[in-house]
Amino acid sequence: MLVPRREARILEARGERFRFYWDGEVLHIEQRHGTTTDDAIATFFDGGPSQWDTEHRRYETLSETHGIYWARHAHDGSVIIISCWKRENI
Numbered sequence: 001m002l003v004p005r006r007e008a009r010i011l012e013a014r015g016e017r018f019r020f021y022w023d024g025e026v027l028h029i030e031q032r033h034g035t036t037t038d039d040a041i042a043t044f045f046d047g048g049p050s051q052w053d054t055e056h057r058r059y060e061t062l063s064e065t066h067g068i069y070w071a072r073h074a075h076d077g078s079v080i081i082i083s084c085w086k087r088e089n090i
Contacts, residue, residue: 018079019079020040033086040081042063043062047066059071
């Protein structure tokens with residue numbers, strides 16, 4: 001049975017638009033890593049300088065507690081959160 005693809009969850013904070021994608025009925029970052037949209041957004045703003053990963057064509061940003069992989073959406077420049085994890089899991 002095919003499951004229709006759900007639209008991204010879009011949140012706005014501090015003048016940035018963030019896109020979060022689903023794994024079935026649960027957001028990917030919640031399902032895979034037990035993290036929240038608040039964790040990801042806080043890491044984006046409060047983490048250290050972002051590093052570009054040429055091989056995977058994404059940025060990596062680390063805070064004291066979390067890390068994110070992210071990229072800019074080609075259409076509107078919003079921030080696509082690819083993954084968010086707790087640094088204790090590194």
